[in-house]
Amino acid sequence: MTHPAVGDAATTEGSTRRKVLGAGLIGAALALTATRSAVATSGGALSEADLALLGFDQGFELAARDLYDAAIAGGADDPLMETLSEQHEAYAQAIAGLTGIPANQRNDDVFDEFSAGFSSGSLGDVLQTAYDLEATAAATQVELIAELVDLDSAKLLASIAAIEARHMTVLADVKGDGADLDALLLSTALPNLPKDNA
Amino acid sequence: MPTNPTPRLGRRQLLQQGGAVITLGAFVAACGSGRGGSTDPGRVGLAPPPVSLPDGEVNDVVLLRTAQSIEYSALDVYAAASDLGVLSAGQETLVNRFVADHTGHGDLVGGLITDLGGDEFRKGNPWLAERTLAPVFAALATSDDPLRDVISTAYAFEQLAAESYQALVGLLTDPSLRREAMSIGVDENRHAAALAIASGGAGAYVNPEITGGEAEVGELGVSVPYAIPSSFGQLNAVQLVVGAADEEGSRTDLLLQTPAANALVYEYLV
Numbered sequence: 001m002t003h004p005a006v007g008d009a010a011t012t013e014g015s016t017r018r019k020v021l022g023a024g025l026i027g028a029a030l031a032l033t034a035t036r037s038a039v040a041t042s043g044g045a046l047s048e049a050d051l052a053l054l055g056f057d058q059g060f061e062l063a064a065r066d067l068y069d070a071a072i073a074g075g076a077d078d079p080l081m082e083t084l085s086e087q088h089e090a091y092a093q094a095i096a097g098l099t100g101i102p103a104n105q106r107n108d109d110v111f112d113e114f115s116a117g118f119s120s121g122s123l124g125d126v127l128q129t130a131y132d133l134e135a136t137a138a139a140t141q142v143e144l145i146a147e148l149v150d151l152d153s154a155k156l157l158a159s160i161a162a163i164e165a166r167h168m169t170v171l172a173d174v175k176g177d178g179a180d181l182d183a184l185l186l187s188t189a190l191p192n193l194p195k196d197n198a
Numbered sequence: 199m200p201t202n203p204t205p206r207l208g209r210r211q212l213l214q215q216g217g218a219v220i221t222l223g224a225f226v227a228a229c230g231s232g233r234g235g236s237t238d239p240g241r242v243g244l245a246p247p248p249v250s251l252p253d254g255e256v257n258d259v260v261l262l263r264t265a266q267s268i269e270y271s272a273l274d275v276y277a278a279a280s281d282l283g284v285l286s287a288g289q290e291t292l293v294n295r296f297v298a299d300h301t302g303h304g305d306l307v308g309g310l311i312t313d314l315g316g317d318e319f320r321k322g323n324p325w326l327a328e329r330t331l332a333p334v335f336a337a338l339a340t341s342d343d344p345l346r347d348v349i350s351t352a353y354a355f356e357q358l359a360a361e362s363y364q365a366l367v368g369l370l371t372d373p374s375l376r377r378e379a380m381s382i383g384v385d386e387n388r389h390a391a392a393l394a395i396a397s398g399g400a401g402a403y404v405n406p407e408i409t410g411g412e413a414e415v416g417e418l419g420v421s422v423p424y425a426i427p428s429s430f431g432q433l434n435a436v437q438l439v440v441g442a443a444d445e446e447g448s449r450t451d452l453l454l455q456t457p458a459a460n461a462l463v464y465e466y467l468v
Contacts, residue, residue: 146377158367162431165384169391184392
């Protein structure tokens with residue numbers, strides 16, 4: 001079926017104009033194809049290994065989002081919790097934009113590991129567990145940077161790690177550890193890696 | 199009625215005279231061969247010839263030397279801050295921790311440099327020293343609010359260090375070095391966040407722009423520092439406004455940027 005905006009006019013015009021229009025459309029389509037091709041290859045196609053790492057990281061970020069949402073549902077209705085949930089959602093979406101992997105599959109292992117603290121109903125427990133989660137998240141990004149071959153992916157994870165590190169410091173201050181410089185500035189958390197990379 | 203005058207130069211004459219001109223031109227040109235001379239710019243007087251800088255290759259060693267120099271520039275900032283004597287005991291404790299961290303980072307980066315067979319650069323970044331630290335230190339010396347300016351300077355340098363390590367991830371060729379760079383970058387980001395909180399308290403936790411609000415603008419017309427300034431780490435220039443206002447109301451206003459060609463510590467620099 002022809003688009004009505006061009007169909008009627010095309011049937012009433014002479015065959016020469018139709019050919020010109022047809023050739024123009026084919027040319028435009030070829031140009032579009034060439035442009036998409038150039039964009040797709042500008043940073044190099046992602047390898048299967050990189051896609052697996054980024055998919056894993058995306059699942060981590062979605063689990064983090066769901067953990068904050070669980071804390072909010074459990075009564076920790078603080079604007080900071082809402083903000084941090086949205087931050088992690090944004091990270092999962094950014095990875096989706098880079099990889100084409102839909103941001104709809106959280107990592108259940110990560111969720112289960114931290115869910116008790118987030119769902120406890122105690123703000124102190126939520127903040128401490130959130131701090132641990134952010135520390136693990138930042139350590140994970142940093143470790144994955146060394147595993148990735150694609151440079152654009154490494155740069156994205158670096159930009160995420162930079163802010164997840166700051167989440168940690170804010171959470172330390174919110175939970176009352178502002179005078180504890182180790183809590184503010186030091187993290188010994190281990191990364192959470194795919195089993196093949198751990 | 200006017201009539202056309204008889205042409206004074208006929209077609210045949212024109213051809214003959216044109217041929218003579220071309221012949222003469224070719225003769226003169228032949229006489230001038232081999233007289234090209236130097237193509238260098240003309241020089242006047244007895245000034246010494248200019249010295250060309252060596253070509254600087256940008257490799258992982260150069261990038262790490264630059265990172266190490268930024269650590270030492272940060273140490274220069276904190277030394278100047280302590281010398282002013284305006285920090286409270288709590289602030290001095292925080293600064294001492296930052297000094298220890300930057301010293302450790304400098305050592306860590308130095309180890310990476312020597313592992314690659316390069317020479318360490320245990321001094322401040324020359325470009326930053328001339329273009330940024332010199333005017334900042336001059337402004338601090340005559341500041342109308344030294345504590346405000348010390349905190350602003352420290353935050354700006356921590357932010358610069360954080361952004362520089364993040365930028366290195368996109369520049370270093372060895373993926374394991376990218377990890378080392380960003381592990382330090384994480385620390386620098388936390389320094390910046392801690393300074394923002396020390397400066398602005400709970401109101402400085404999150405930049406309201408992240409949730410659709412507006413960032414607060416401080417007394418010097420610059421956005422106040424936030425512990426969480428954005429959703430993703432940025433590589434923007436860091437604005438630093440310090441010092442007393444001059445008679446026209448202007449203060450020292452600088453933009454700190456992640457190291458580019460001019461600020462890299464090439465291997466020929468010692």
